[in-house]
Amino acid sequence: MIAENLKKIRKELPEEVDFVLVSKTHTIEDMMEAYNAGQRIFGENKVQELQDKYPEMPKDVEWHMVGHLQRNKVKYMAEYVKLIHAVDSLRLLRTINNEAKKNDRVINCLLQIKIAEEESKFGMDESLAQEILKSDDLKDFQNVQIIGLMGMATFTDDTDQVTREFQKLKRIYDQLKVDNPNFETLSMGMSGDYKIAITEGSNMVRVGSAVFGERSYN
Numbered sequence: 001m002i003a004e005n006l007k008k009i010r011k012e013l014p015e016e017v018d019f020v021l022v023s024k025t026h027t028i029e030d031m032m033e034a035y036n037a038g039q040r041i042f043g044e045n046k047v048q049e050l051q052d053k054y055p056e057m058p059k060d061v062e063w064h065m066v067g068h069l070q071r072n073k074v075k076y077m078a079e080y081v082k083l084i085h086a087v088d089s090l091r092l093l094r095t096i097n098n099e100a101k102k103n104d105r106v107i108n109c110l111l112q113i114k115i116a117e118e119e120s121k122f123g124m125d126e127s128l129a130q131e132i133l134k135s136d137d138l139k140d141f142q143n144v145q146i147i148g149l150m151g152m153a154t155f156t157d158d159t160d161q162v163t164r165e166f167q168k169l170k171r172i173y174d175q176l177k178v179d180n181p182n183f184e185t186l187s188m189g190m191s192g193d194y195k196i197a198i199t200e201g202s203n204m205v206r207v208g209s210a211v212f213g214e215r216s217y218n
């Protein structure tokens with residue numbers, strides 16, 4: 001079932017769209033079914049779970065941290081994490097830079113932008129993103145690279161609203177890209193809204209339940 005779902009969704013994605021399979025709460029067995037069907041990019045939203053799964057999966061898996069990240073947890077995954085999607089402050093970037101440096105790496109990051117019209121806890125507005133990207137601090141961070149933006153639309157059946165929110169993020173992305181030649185990734189779209197996200201210009205989707213089925217949190 002997992003392999004079939006993957007195949008079906010891949011067919012719907014244009015070739016330039018990266019597919020992050022969000023595997024939080026799902027077993028290594030289920031993840032290996034996806035791996036054996038060709039999936040290589042996996043996303044987790046908790047560092048502890050990522051830590052538990054990392055040694056159990058093949059070494060060519062590309063691990064993405066898609067969830068909110070606390071600074072004191074960065075060190076645990078700094079050795080291998082490929083992309084951090086939800087950076088929401090300069091302080092967090094500083095920590096990521098320090099931990100990346102200890103591991104002699106450059107860690108790619110996305111700034112999370114708040115686009116949901118309803119109140120959402122995480123993410124920054126456009127002006128703070130602008131400020132961070134222009135800051136002298138960032139120039140000193142040799143071991144982080146901001147390669148784009150991430151956003152989450154409101155969880156709603158109102159497709160007009162979701163479309164508006166994704167359009168807003170795409171507009172901000174295009175604007176910031178002008179002065180940030182490193183920009184190449186716009187991470188938007190989940191199981192319920194990835195088709196809209198692609199239409200609106202996403203080039204990276206984060207999909208979990210459409211492949212694995214509904215999560216059960218026990």
Ligand SMILES: *Cc1c(COP(=O)(O)O)cnc(C)c1O
Pocket residue numbers: 022024045066067190191192206207208209210
């Ligand atoms: C869980 C999660 C996803 C995937 O959600 P689905 O609805 O299962 O596709 C995507 N992005 C983030 C940040 C998540 O936490």
